[in-house]
Amino acid sequence: MAFILTFLGKGGVGSTTMAIASAHSYAQQGKKVLLAVQDSSPCFSALLGKDVGKEVTEIVPNLNAIRLHSSKLLEDSWEKVEELEKKYLRSPILKNIYGSELSLLPGMDEALTLNYLQEQDEQYDIIIFDSKNALSCLRMFGIPDTLSWYVRRMRDILANSDIVKGLSPFIQPVSSAVLNVSWNADNFASQPTNEANELLENGKKAVHNPSRVAAFLVTNDQPTAIASALYLWGGAQQIGLTVGGVLLNQSTNTPEITAQFHPLTINPIPQTTNQDWNSIMALLPDFQENARQAPKPLEIDTSKREVKVFLPGFAKKQVKLSQSGPEITIEAGDQRRNIFLPPPLKGQPVKGAKFQDKYLVISL
Known part of the structure; x- marks a missing residue:
């Protein structure tokens, strides 16, 4: 089964560059890699140095690429x-x-893309997905949980x-x-x-498993880019998607930036010219190992009757908590998370909730 890797960040911070560099890195390691993008502009082909269309195209040995169009x-x-x-x-x-x-139906883009990635699961070791925008990416990986919720309700x-x-x-x-x-x-x-x-x-199990799917934040040192990355970090946790670290593109790390993204590892990527992929690749983290060590989006301790939801990037006033039968629903940002309580806690009412060290701690 393939490891699916994606990058989340404000437009223009270098997510596509990081995706391409990562694809080259894995290909050089002998992994069979698919780089799937939704970018319809000519920039992607220019960066790759080879024209890529709606059919799978070999870029270099071990690395194929394709532009995904829902139609x-x-x-x-x-x-x-x-x-x-x-x-x-x-x-x-x-x-x-x-x-x-x-293909113009709302959500069809995300559903078709998710299905395509799933179909490639057995053919590649690594699938790197570069979405048209970060929020669309989160909606796509949130489809299994959203549909599951509707099925149960209906x-x-x-x-x-x-x-x-x-x-x-x-x-x-x-x-x-x-x-x-x-x-x-x-x-x-x-x-x-x-x-x-x-x-x-x-x-849902695949999205929630850091050995199967992981995202990395991409930002620079500009306040708007950092704010967007923090917001996307919280949104990813809402759908149970592991965020394994931060790529600080064309910027120098500072204690303030480190504190904002704690406890994630930050990898500064200095500015390069002419897409010097080797220089970028040398500074990339071990994505799979970092993802395994990242904070878990959800922890349930039945002995303490406690549910801990990792929610960085959100303040308490931005979070709405509700309960329906055996489920707890958390609304934050553009995402809704439905937590199905295990048998020892099933039916127990919420007694309280507080924010502590970027976690929403729910007492039952």
């Missing part, structure tokens, strides 16, 4: 969808709809829905063809081992 990803499966429509529906409804149009309603029962013969194969998810009435039954829930749970 292309969806159209790759569109013929399968049309065949399934003919098979399952008496009156075709998609004859005037094209895959490129469906299960009882949809299990007996005539609409779901009527459309499920068509929805199931179409969703399998496009997003590798099988949705039908049985998926909303009470059994926790049904296919949809199991798929979503596996997705």
Whole structure:
């Protein structure tokens, strides 16, 4: 299985440069690497020194690259969808709809991209993903948790829905063809081992596992860039995505910057000319080792009846805490985190919450 690495930072701080340098570094180590980007500008190809389009392109030995376009990803499966429509529906409804149009649906970019990365999992040792922007990246990695929450909330309603029962013969194969998810009435039954829930749970486990997926912050010493990085750090913790460290691009570290990102390791990257990848690569951290040593986004201590959520970048007034049955919901920034309490704490009401050393400590 591949290790998926991504970079989070304000636009213009060098996230794409760090992604390319990291890809070259892993390729030189003999790892089979895929560099997947959503940037449609010519800058990416200029940085790589080779034109990269919608098909996988070899850059150097062990390193392939591709630009991801949701319309292309969806159209790759569109013929399968049309065949399934003919098979399952008496009156075709998609004859005037094209895959490129469906790609405009909200969230489709992130869903299709996440599915593509998952499909490459067995083909590469390392997948480096460079998103069109950091918030979109967080929304993408948060999809399994968000969908899982909706499935749990809507299960009882949809299990007996005539609409779901009527459309499920068509929805199931179409969703399998496009997003590798099988949705039908049985998926909303009470059994926790049904296919949809199991798929979503596996997705959440992968995102929450620092050995499978990790992000690194990229910033410079400008206050706006640092503020953005801190905000993204907190947002990543909200979806359970491990942030393994900070790349301080074209800047010198200071005690103030160190304190703001404590306890993360900061790697200063000095300014280079003409994309001197070797100079940058020599200063990159061991991403996988740093990710394993990073603070865990969530810790639950049943003996202390305590839930600790690592929430750097947020003040107490920016956080909303609520509880519904066995779940605790934390809203901070643009992200909502749903924490399913283990059996020893299930059903226990929240007694208090406080901020301590960048952790939200919840007492039950």
